[in-house]
Amino acid sequence: MASSLESNNPKVSKSVMKHHSFTRYWFRKFDDSSPVLIRSVENGTLYQVGVGTNDDQIWLVHVWGMNGYDYGYAYGTLLAKQIIEFLPKVWKHFEEEVMDNLKDLHLPQWLEDLISDKGLAFALDVQAKVSEAYMDEELFNEMKGVADGAKADYAVIRRLHFIGEITRGRCSLYGLWGNATLGGKTLQLRALDWDINGGLQDYPVVTIYHPLSEKLGHAFANVAWAGTLTGMSSTRLGISEIGVYFSDDTFGDESFFGIPFIFVERYILQHSNTLDDALSYIADVHRTCHLMLAVGDGNLGTARMIQYSHSKVNFFDDLNLEPLADWHPRIPNVIYEGMDWVCPSVQFKLYQQIIKNYGQITPEVSIRDITAVIESGDLHVAVYDLTDNIMYVSNARGTNEQGPLKAYERQFIKFDLNVEFARSKIVR
Template sequence: MFSQSRLYYLFIGLFLVIQTSSSYKPSSIKNLGAFCANDTSHGYPNLNPIDQSQPRLINKVENGTLYQIGSGDDQIWLIHVYGNTGYDFGYAYGTLLRDQIHKVLPRAWTHFQQEIIDSLKDLKLPKWFENIIVNQGLDVALDFQNELVKKYTDEEIYNEMRGLADASQIDYKIVTRLHMLGEITRGRCSLYGLWGNVTLGGKTLQLRALDWDVDAGLQDYPVVTIYHPRTSKLGHAFANVAWAGYIGTLTGMSSLRLGISEIGVSFPDNTFGDESMSGLPFIFVERYILQYSETLDDALSFISDVRRTCHLILGVADGKLGTARMIQYSHSKVNFFDDQNLQPLADWHPRIPNAVYSGMDWLCPSRQYKLYRAIIDQYGQITPELSIKNITSIVKTGDLHVGVYDLTDNIMYVANARGTDEQGPKEAYNRQFVKIVLNIEFARQQ
């Protein structure tokens, strides 16, 4: 048995070495910048023990219960919300996290106002939208964007934001504006979906590493929200990883063992379609998948049919089916990839059996190849713990937060960046992860 196993992995290794493509070469790609073209540095293993302590009850109100998880400087608010309407969810959330919302949202808004003005030329926004920001202000621009997307967005999303604003007594417009920011700022991130022979025991694992702004103070108040709908019109239970006051989905898992990941694309190629400011914001596309989709096929059908907006790479994995897909996403085109047709196919982004992956961007040779090597170096042995130790920290991805999903057993591992006045490494991928057993959390009664 031992020799057969060794021969199998030798075969896989030879397959991956032989597999090359002339589709892209780093030297032939223009305007990548040093970030994607030249960074070959590696980090160090994350040797922090994973926190497995039980949630600690903090407070309880109608339709909501607040806990804390983690320890020391790596604590996370864990909030359960229950309801028949989005407003029920939002009001319970805003009541339990009122203080945290008041500390994080105004500060984040002030930061992003200046940050976007300073980075305007790099954001590649439509000229007309850029002119609104310059001449009338970011608040006016985001209010206008909200009007463009409103008809595509579920009314219950707005009801939830209204409930949050009413209960926390914060300006409703600040809440809606912050939820529009993702469409124009996006973020460099990484993802993988692994299954079958690539993981230890054949588990279905998924990575969502969020590389975004660590200077806005979002990480001071990290929140995992467990939604418990009391009516089928609100879907099924799911977990959303974000910050106080943010109900859009960037990271999360559902009670039906679906996981979501996302990467903003700054370096597309001509296989992408165009972009639009009018459609369903991607943070609500991702949320819909967790809240309403029952299978991978449901999720892919929704992505295919929805009015999409910007250039992205999405990842969706299904622990029930034991597989994952990567999606090339834009307003006018969408392409779906498995391990057999993964793109872009290049010597710096080879295909891996039983895996889909993307590091930081689409045309991003050095970052893509680092993630490829990290997966290959652990091929056949990958667990959530090993991924935390030897993948995200070595590749150096996930500075704001990292989610590693065990979709076979419905367990999530989460880490956040160092908060203000906290000690230790700055980046989430170098900090202590907290283990959340979602089967227990989804079953919690109020």
């Protein structure tokens, strides 16, 4: 389902580096054209970006609300056609992939047995029911709003929001600040190596949430298809995540009894004002599975990496970053992780590319000479400029698009979140 791990031998990784020096990479100027208005409804507006080309188009949705249902209903109404196409196709694919590759997902035995005996839908329904005790009801209300607005199956929408706990994804991340970047900017990477065979890339959406009540927090941007996977907030926080398949004894156990990680990320974007807010929330929240998270703060000019499980949590900066090994050295003003907790070849490649460009890293350099070289971010890649509040996003090639297949090879679209967070609702 996700990209296979490379060899765990750092010597192998060095030979791979030599091979990559001869590879040609796809890089063009960012698409920074203005969004094109498609239509509006009572609490939402639909735009399209990248319409000047045939190979890179993303839906941009703005939603306003007094509650989660308002958000969801506007979203579902605006994207009804896409959602009706998306749900059965993607659910069928994930169900088949999980059942056929269950042993390869490295799930806790109890969870593997539950899926094997009762099926994926049953397991996800159980998790949703258990999670109700820990989650804000507005999240479920939003999913119900999407279902009503699109006239779609609520159960399938809910299951797809919980499936990340099972499939996770082998991804890469970094946080760079101070001397590591050109001009001392705070930059963050979220490279998602997930499933490019299920059709997710046919429905890329960036959603801008505009709260009309205090209980919904502040404005934030979400890049995803279902749930929160990638995003930045109006308080200049960014999130990144890596699913852990190969952990060690520094991790704790895993559990269904807690808040699925995509909703932990969602809370950080929606409600945390500072890095300290986010870290305190992670420390106290009912966590679930093995992960690595990163939170960057453009106001403080720094980032932290979090080793995450149901029973344990550890926080790292550039001075105590783990795992500490010859294939994963520490770098001043940098946190970084490639593909997994124990994945020496990718970790070492990521280290080499950061060192090669150290002090000169910009979003353009990151796209051209970091993710393209380590080949991470096949489904989508986002680079956050947390200093200037700008997000650069690339999505894998959709069915009717042109150009390279994987997101890290493709053109990126620039989103000026200063503009998007300030955008006014269109009065109908």
